[in-house]
Amino acid sequence: MRRQKIKRISPEQRRKEFKSTLFFGYGSLLRPEGINRKGMLHRYVDGEIKIAKLQGYERSMCGYFGGRNFYGLLPNKDAYCNGVIFKIHNWDDYRTLLLSEGATSSFRRARSYWPVDVAGRIKTRMKTDGCRVIALVCKDDRSGLGHIPISYIRLCWMLAQRWGERFSNEFLKTGGIKYDKEKLLKLRREGKLNLW
Numbered sequence: 428m429r430r431q432k433i434k435r436i437s438p439e440q441r442r443k444e445f446k447s448t449l450f451f452g453y454g455s456l457l458r459p460e461g462i463n464r465k466g467m468l469h470r471y472v473d474g475e476i477k478i479a480k481l482q483g484y485e486r487s488m489c490g491y492f493g494g495r496n497f498y499g500l501l502p503n504k505d506a507y508c509n510g511v512i513f514k515i516h517n518w519d520d521y522r523t524l525l526l527s528e529g530a531t532s533s534f535r536r537a538r539s540y541w542p543v544d545v546a547g548r549i550k551t552r553m554k555t556d557g558c559r560v561i562a563l564v565c566k567d568d569r570s571g572l573g574h575i576p577i578s579y580i581r582l583c584w585m586l587a588q589r590w591g592e593r594f595s596n597e598f599l600k601t602g603g604i605k606y607d608k609e610k611l612l613k614l615r616r617e618g619k620l621n622l623w
Contacts, residue, residue, distance in 0.1 A: 441518045445518040446558075447559070448515040449555060449560045450512065450514075450515050451481055451561065453486055454486070455582055457510065457590070458473075458586040458589050459471040467524055468519065477552055478590065480551070481509075481548055481549055484506060484508050485602055486498055486603060487501060488575055491570075491572045492529050495575070501564070501565055507601060509598055511590075512555075515561075540564065540565060543562055571621075
């Protein structure tokens with residue numbers, strides 16, 4: 428059987444064809460401080476980011492890269508995840524964000540995340556009509572493969588807390604981990620959490 432030739436699309440074509448895109452953040456992308464670390468040209472401010480809920484997915488430490496685990500989403504029809512939604516302004520920023528998250532085909536076997544359009548599953552006050560809404564989803568649970576960086580837990584918890592107590596409580600209820608250094612180190616000593 429002959430292999431079908433893959434049609435390559437140039438960066439210029441991708442820029443022209445770029446659709447209006449919103450992005451769902453659920454870990455290090457909860458606030459401008461986290462989003463602006465990803466290398467995109469657009470610099471985000473608070474007003475551009477809105478709270479959102481994603482139905483049909485659960486948050487866990489299922490993302491894996493470089494010997495470390497990070498938050499990821501796994502399909503679960505009975506679950507939901509709280510997070511935020513923000514607009515991606517152009518193809519170059521979209522590509523930069525995906526590269527920073529290890530969510531492109533260039534990562535081959537090391538890839539944990541796939542961009543999935545979840546537009547029909549998002550609840551938010553931001554207008555989403557006619558936009559695709561991208562969330563990074565894991566194909567499988569790799570939570571047992573690596574260590575969880577304690578600095579990552581601290582960052583995500585700090586970003587969640589900036590949205591207030593209600594958001595933070597929902598973050599914990601939907602798979603987030605609270606940063607409590609003493610408690611986390613105790614769990615590591617007891618072998619219940621693989622921290623790094």
